[in-house]
Amino acid sequence: MLTAVIEQDGKKQMDNIFVIDAHSHLGQDVDGATMMNPLAPGSGTFDFWGNVQGKIKAEWEKSGEQSFTTNINGKRTTISWSFNPYPFTDNLYIALEKLKQSHSDLKEKSKFYTFIDQGVCFPFQDVFRDKQPEALYRASNINVSRFTTRFPFSMKLIGYGRCDPMEGEKAVNEVRYMREVLGLRGLKLHPRSEGWIDNIYSESAINVLIEATKYSMPVIFDTRGKGSILKIGRLIEQTRNILKSKHPTLLPHFKVIIAHFAQGNIGDHEVYNTIVQPNTYGDLSMLHGEGAGNFFMDFRNWFKNNNKINVDGRDWSEYVLFASDYPYFGDVHAEKLMIYIINRQFFDTGGTLQDTKNILGLNQIRVLPEYNLPQIKKDAKRLPSTIISNPNMDQNKFSAYNTAIEALAKLITMGTIDIKSFCMQFNENWNQFNENIFLNVIKKNTNEEIPLYFTKLLEDNSISLLAPLGPDNEWKKFGYKYFNPEDRAFFASIFKQSYLATDINKTFECLAQVF
Known part of the structure; x- marks a missing residue:
């Protein structure tokens, strides 16, 4: 995470920013580019993140801008940056390290990449993309799924699939x-490399977009130059019009990201208007250096001067996503983009901390299916919850929250469970996330998927809850209000059958009966 300490009017506050790289690859491209193992020393995605982090630190030492004073909303403000690991993942790694069994090295490895929390990855134009008969890219999609829906990669990678719309049905x-089946969370399309840019308005392309929309999956388009950007923009408009007339309830779930749109197009209002339309986002991959700083100033001014907030209610920074395009572009490019989202110039010219949050990760979170569709598993079994309490926390200084995490770590090392994915919970709105987690857990002996809600019941960490969600229990991204009748019913349901655990061994025993 990126942590900001903000000093304003004599007061200090701390804000954590969850950072996601919205564009990277996994597999082996026909052009020779390869990323077959994100954990590979030196060349893997995670070491790439570490290199970016190191270069930002070096830039701070050179510029002195790890801390600086600027004006935000007309007030003199000092911002100080630091890197800190995301608490749930970090505490889980610590628990695994203590067990000294499988995955015990994750904590040591991860200390070098605490800045970038997650990354979206999708297939290249893989050399093995046609190895399965069901569809082009079936083998590629299986490869991405094998990484991104299994621990420990599932804590760090968000998997997208790929297809060729010209294959029709x-x-x-x-x-x-x-x-x-594969549990992938978005779709990558590449009309230029697959040779269907001239058929981009075809019924086949629109049908694929509509199918992705049914699952609230974001769709990212690769581009090659202004012409392809404008064509994709018109395809978005055509698809939106069809959805309006035939499937209006799906319209909020139609989300398209146009990659590489800014590089080479700074000041091009035709491109800007293509991005600033409903259902559309742009990723900033390839953009770097002074060009990045110039883009943020120009795009922001154009947006505000033309009242573009009236397009669909989003502010300028809610349209763009940080993206690296690794391994095609390396740590130098990524650092020289990111630094312009957090330097003094960004804030001196009108940027805000919320803008930084949006670009670095929040926009990516907003478009994922789990944050847009009701998270309720209709065929889920009713399973007992575990309430973890530590009445002696003042003496032993060990929280119920960490007790629960250590029990989960033990289940992982024993091969009892796997973590398919996790979602963060926010405090009432998108402004701030908390430490509560929604996990999709796999019971490995049956391959059953069990939705698991992990929350602090008391802020002092003395009581926590691990609750498998039943067929009537919906996880809510903005949390629960205890005095809301619907939310009271939620907690009444999960407390109806529950165990009480006061130490790690008892917590493990309770969870073992579930898994």
Whole structure:
């Protein structure tokens, strides 16, 4: 995470920013580019993140801008940056390290990449993309799923699938398969490399977009120059019009990201207008250096001067996502983009901390399916919850929260569970996330998927809850209000059958009966 300490009017506050790289690859491209193991020393995605972090630190030492004074909303403000690990993942790694069994090295490895919390990854134009008969990219999608839906990669990677819309019904079925079976969370399309840029307005392309929309999956388009950007923009408009007339309830779930849009197009209002339309976002991959700083100033001024907030209520920074395009572009490019989202110039010219949050990760979170569709598993079994309490926390200084995490770590090392994915919970709105977590856990002996809600019941960490969610229990991204009748019913349901645990061994025993 990126942590900001903000000093304003004699008061200090701390804000954590969850950082996501919205564009990277996994597999082996026909052009020779390769990323087959994100953990590979030196060349893997995670070491790439560490290199970016190191270069930002070096830039801070050179510029002195790890801390600086600027004006935000007309007030003199000092911002100081630091890197800190995301608490749940870090505490889980610490618990695994203590057990000295499988995954015990994750804490040591991760200390070098605490800045970037997660990354979206999707297939290249893989050399093995046609190895399965069901659809082009079936083998590639399986490869991405094998990494991104299994611990420990599931804590760090967000997997997207890929298809070729020109395969017609095969492609539509592949979208369905990648979400329902493989657990992938978005779709990558590349009309130029697959040779369908001239057929981009075809019914086949629109059908694939509509199928992804049914699952609230974001769709990212690769681009090559202004012409392809404008064509994709018109495709978005055509698809939106079809959804309005035939499937209006799906419209909020139609989300398209246009990659590489800013590089080479700074000041091009035709490109800007293509991005600033409903259902559309742009990723900033390839943009770097002074060009990045110039883009933020120009795009922001154009947006505000033309009252573009009236397009769909989003502010300028809610349209753009940080993205690296690793391994095609390396740590130098990524650092020289990121630094312009957190330096004094960004804030001196009108940027805010909320803008930084939006660009570095929050926009990516907003478009994922789990944050847009009701998270309720209708066929879930009713399983007992575990309430973890530590009445002696003042003496032993060990929180119920960490007790629960240590029990989960033990289940992981024993091969009892796997973590398919996790979602963060926010405090009432998108402004601030908390330490509560929604986990999709796999019971490995049956391959059953169990939604698990992990929350602090008391802020002093003396009582926590691990609750498998039943068929009537919906996880809510903005949390629960205890005096809301619907939310009271939620807690009454999960407390109805529950165990009480007061130490790690008892917590493990309770969870073992569930898993």
